[in-house]
Amino acid sequence: MLHRYLVQNVDTPARVMDGNAVIITPQDAVLHTLNEVGTFIWARADGTRTVGQIVEQMVVSFEVSPEQAREDATQFIEACVARGLMHLSDAPAPVDLTPVLSGANLL
Numbered sequence: 694m695l696h697r698y699l700v701q702n703v704d705t706p707a708r709v710m711d712g713n714a715v716i717i718t719p720q721d722a723v724l725h726t727l728n729e730v731g732t733f734i735w736a737r738a739d740g741t742r743t744v745g746q747i748v749e750q751m752v753v754s755f756e757v758s759p760e761q762a763r764e765d766a767t768q769f770i771e772a773c774v775a776r777g778l779m780h781l782s783d784a785p786a787p788v789d790l791t792p793v794l795s796g797a798n799l800l
Contacts, residue, residue: 694767695745697781699738705778707735716778725778730755731769738779740786744770 701707707716714727714735727735733754737747744766751762773779 696743697783698740698785699744700740700780700782700786701738702778718776730765734766734769
């Protein structure tokens with residue numbers, strides 16, 4: 694799992710409120726409120742980082758051991774994947790170059 698890329702389900706509405714992510718699973722309309730660690734992982738699940746990279750960031754941000762960060766991340770990610778909130782990919786998500794190609798960032 695550590696070498697796979699973590700991606701939020703684009704069909705899952707989510708918002709961060711008061712420092713915690715709030716996510717609704719569309720298939721059952723259940724509201725999920727994430728704790729600080731879950732929100733940290735959710736915010737980084739953009740398809741550009743591997744689970745291992747996110748775990749490394751957790752070690753630094755939460756001052757926990759690599760083993761603890763790996764265990765916490767694995768349990769959380771497995772639960773999110775099972776609920777359809779995220780998925781794992783073997784390749785990074787494609788980068789959206791639309792603003793660059795349209796000239797929005799030029800000059």
